[in-house]
Amino acid sequence: MSRGAAVIHRTLMKGNEAICAGAIAAGCRFYYGYPITPQNDIPEYMSAHLPRIGGTFLQAESEVATINFILGTSASGRRVMTSSSGPGISLMQEGLSYMAGSELPAVVVNISRSGPGLGGIAPSQGDYFQAVKCGGHGGYRMPVLAPHSVQEMYSLTMLAFDLADKYRNPAMILGDAIVGQMKEPYEQTPYVSSVPAEKPWALTGCAGRPRQHLKSLYLKDNAIEVHNWKLHGKYRRMEEDEVRFENYRLDGARIAIVAFGTAARVSKTAIQWARDEGIAVGMLRPITLYPFPETQVDEVARKVDVVLVIEMNTGQMLQDVKMSTPCHDKIRFLGKPCAMPTPEEIHGEIRRLAGKAE
Numbered sequence: 001m002s003r004g005a006a007v008i009h010r011t012l013m014k015g016n017e018a019i020c021a022g023a024i025a026a027g028c029r030f031y032y033g034y035p036i037t038p039q040n041d042i043p044e045y046m047s048a049h050l051p052r053i054g055g056t057f058l059q060a061e062s063e064v065a066t067i068n069f070i071l072g073t074s075a076s077g078r079r080v081m082t083s084s085s086g087p088g089i090s091l092m093q094e095g096l097s098y099m100a101g102s103e104l105p106a107v108v109v110n111i112s113r114s115g116p117g118l119g120g121i122a123p124s125q126g127d128y129f130q131a132v133k134c135g136g137h138g139g140y141r142m143p144v145l146a147p148h149s150v151q152e153m154y155s156l157t158m159l160a161f162d163l164a165d166k167y168r169n170p171a172m173i174l175g176d177a178i179v180g181q182m183k184e185p186y187e188q189t190p191y192v193s194s195v196p197a198e199k200p201w202a203l204t205g206c207a208g209r210p211r212q213h214l215k216s217l218y219l220k221d222n223a224i225e226v227h228n229w230k231l232h233g234k235y236r237r238m239e240e241d242e243v244r245f246e247n248y249r250l251d252g253a254r255i256a257i258v259a260f261g262t263a264a265r266v267s268k269t270a271i272q273w274a275r276d277e278g279i280a281v282g283m284l285r286p287i288t289l290y291p292f293p294e295t296q297v298d299e300v301a302r303k304v305d306v307v308l309v310i311e312m313n314t315g316q317m318l319q320d321v322k323m324s325t326p327c328h329d330k331i332r333f334l335g336k337p338c339a340m341p342t343p344e345e346i347h348g349e350i351r352r353l354a355g356k357a358e
Contacts (some may be wrong), residue, residue, distance in 0.1 A: 003170025010185040016041035022157030029055035032078040038177035039111035066234040067095030083109035097136030101216030105164035111180040114338040123177035128316035250282035272345035294324040
């Protein structure tokens with residue numbers, strides 16, 4: 001290293017813990033939650049660290065209570081977060097709809113496990129529909145970010161808080177048991193806010209200003225229709241301005257993988273092996289699952305011979321890929337509902353599609 005060069009400090013940490021570090025760096029001082037595997041590192045970390053910096057940790061009596069605590073704290077203008085896994089997120093759906101209707105920001109983390117029902121604690125991406133299509137009532141939407149590394153568990157959590165405040169809307173981090181539980185070094189990059197700190201809408205007392213309120217109930221003539229069109233406009237702005245994705249080795253590719261999260265991370269190894277064999281393959285990785293990179297998927301699909309969608313489920317993002325492009329004859333699918341596809345399995349499928357299978 002040359003004299004005067006910046007020293008990069010890297011920390012070995014679990015993905016779940018990196019979410020906490022990112023939340024605290026972004027100014028989150030309130031966390032409420034309820035235990036469920038495989039996300040329990042998050043409340044454990046927050047219970048140990050928030051009180052030391054003047055924050056509040058509370059283990060609620062249920063996930064239903066949790067999301068309503070989140071609603072109240074958000075209404076006061078504070079940054080607040082919760083985390084759970086699929087069954088717990090299901091119990092939060094009514095509250096999430098109330099928050100979207102009331103235009104209240106918060107960050108919700110789903111470290112997903114296999115289902116449906118109680119399922120098991122194996123890693124899965126089976127909560128894609130729940131997250132991206134929003135399981136609560138009323139047709140609301142929320143930004144959904146899909147990290148594929150510990151570094152992104154940290155950085156995308158900071159981004160999630162900014163997106164939540166920018167749009168006055170809940171935002172979700174969708175991970176899984178692998179990226180949540182694995183350890184790897186990451187850089188604690190400083191948080192730089194992209195949104196104003198002031199929240200003039202927050203309920204902080206009416207001294208010196210007109211009385212205001214937050215609500216999701218609209219009973220006057222046409223009021224709820226007006227409100228829904230307002231929300232719709234906000235979602236359209238998200239779709240125009242917040243699409244994030246990674247192009248990985250797509251130059252000259254004849255086969256394009258579309259995968260997110262852990263499935264994308266594993267796919268990179270298989271792509272490297274295939275490239276070493278002279279197979280032209282690359283990947284489009286959605287980082288935002290909502291808004292989904294529809295235009296980018298279509299552009300890639302038109303250029304390649306085959307689009308291979310890989311998911312840790314039986315085909316959920318697959319539907320969004322098909323809606324993004326008319327090139328349905330090019331689309332293939334590789335899915336494992338309750339396990340991580342191995343690099344060997346993905347490599348074998350790439351070889352088969354390239355006509356090189358033994």
